[in-house]
Amino acid sequence: MILAVVAALAFQTTLARFVVRGAAAIDLVLVVVVYVALTFGPTTGLLTGTFAGLVQDALSTGVIGIGGLAKTVVGFLAGIVGTQFIVANSVPRFVVFFGATALHAAVFMGLYALLDLRHFGTPYAAVAGQATANAVVGVVAFRLVELLPGAVERRRADRSRLRR
Amino acid sequence: MALLDIRQRSGYLFLAVALGHILLISAQVNSRTGVPVLERVTSGVFGELQRALSGSFSGVRNAWSGYIGLRHVKVENDQLKRQLAASEVALQEQRALADRTRGLEKLLEMREHLPLKTTAAEIIGAAATPDFRTVTLDKGTHDGLRADMAIISPAGVVGRLVVPSFRSAQVQLLVDRNAAAGAIVERSRAQGVVVGGGDEKLSMEYVSEISDVVVGDIIVTSGIDGIYPKGFVIGRVEQVEKNGTAYKRIVVKPSVDFSALEQVLVVTTPTPAKEGAVAGVSE
Numbered sequence: 001m002i003l004a005v006v007a008a009l010a011f012q013t014t015l016a017r018f019v020v021r022g023a024a025a026i027d028l029v030l031v032v033v034v035y036v037a038l039t040f041g042p043t044t045g046l047l048t049g050t051f052a053g054l055v056q057d058a059l060s061t062g063v064i065g066i067g068g069l070a071k072t073v074v075g076f077l078a079g080i081v082g083t084q085f086i087v088a089n090s091v092p093r094f095v096v097f098f099g100a101t102a103l104h105a106a107v108f109m110g111l112y113a114l115l116d117l118r119h120f121g122t123p124y125a126a127v128a129g130q131a132t133a134n135a136v137v138g139v140v141a142f143r144l145v146e147l148l149p150g151a152v153e154r155r156r157a158d159r160s161r162l163r164r
Numbered sequence: 165m166a167l168l169d170i171r172q173r174s175g176y177l178f179l180a181v182a183l184g185h186i187l188l189i190s191a192q193v194n195s196r197t198g199v200p201v202l203e204r205v206t207s208g209v210f211g212e213l214q215r216a217l218s219g220s221f222s223g224v225r226n227a228w229s230g231y232i233g234l235r236h237v238k239v240e241n242d243q244l245k246r247q248l249a250a251s252e253v254a255l256q257e258q259r260a261l262a263d264r265t266r267g268l269e270k271l272l273e274m275r276e277h278l279p280l281k282t283t284a285a286e287i288i289g290a291a292a293t294p295d296f297r298t299v300t301l302d303k304g305t306h307d308g309l310r311a312d313m314a315i316i317s318p319a320g321v322v323g324r325l326v327v328p329s330f331r332s333a334q335v336q337l338l339v340d341r342n343a344a345a346g347a348i349v350e351r352s353r354a355q356g357v358v359v360g361g362g363d364e365k366l367s368m369e370y371v372s373e374i375s376d377v378v379v380g381d382i383i384v385t386s387g388i389d390g391i392y393p394k395g396f397v398i399g400r401v402e403q404v405e406k407n408g409t410a411y412k413r414i415v416v417k418p419s420v421d422f423s424a425l426e427q428v429l430v431v432t433t434p435t436p437a438k439e440g441a442v443a444g445v446s447e
Binding site: 009012013014025026027029041042043046047050055056057059060061062063064065066067068069072073076079108109111115117118119120121123126130 | 173174177178181182185186188189192193288289290291292293294295296298300326327334336340341342361362363
């Protein structure tokens, strides 16, 4: 989990800005938190969310704890959703990633606005864009992780079948 | 049963972690009075406790001061007279100090401007979260960088240094939601404050409704914020609208392409406003 979060952070802060213009809108760390929560349940989800959020806060110029709390809530609730509903297909996963990003934005921006530290105006379009991007990345990540372990074996099996 | 136990445990863990976060946030956040929220809440709770205890003992204390304590009134009166005399002397001293400060302020205004010293730095990282518009530089306190130094590029103003570490530093870009800079319209000299909006546009606020601002005007730093040196380009006016009765709403397109920044210059010379503030503090 820690490695996944660190890798996502590294990608977010370094490689992403070289790969795609505007990639900064995607929160890869949040994608990892939701992925972990859906895969391993609420406890792991909330702990991953706490760790990831606090590290992001520490690397940002904001208040340490606000991102941590937002990702903790998202990790916990995504984990609950993962245990209560079947989220094995792309569509439900898309919905969970989309909802998780919206919830994260609501908690994060809500806390900043409540404490009168930052004002976000009307961020609906930006949040919707980020939620869609995160959901697409999340669904693709799920598919890749599901496909990769058996990919080599399947390729070998196909080749041997062709030889016969 | 076991599943229920696990759910309950994760629920308790969630509550504990959430409470921990709230305490952590409260410890850092200042209330409107400038006091941290945690301190304010703790102080408020203990204040109520103290009030209750104080109320219990107030009757006894009043009886003591009203009857037995009356004997000490003359002694107390003499003591207060001495204190008043000492306060009058201190007041005279403060007046003299204020006069001296005003004289020094005039001297500072007359001092001539020095040329800017800059240090080149490379951008090695972007923000860890998309909600903040920051970048990381490859230089830090080891290279003489300090907080609140202005960051510029050949195209214009980039931002300010917010978190300097030993060998790296975080820069808040001018487009961050919390960023602001004192600004003037180059042509008409109309003053205002340029603030970031979190996207690729800036807005110039507190510009009087009667000010002369048109689309295409160049906005430059005014230098009054004590961070950015005067006269550096911020951007160009893209849109001017009425905003209420007193101010105009001005959208500014930054002169710097923040998504393509690779190298920047850190201004190491303190601005006149900051030098004045530092001198005031050191005195």
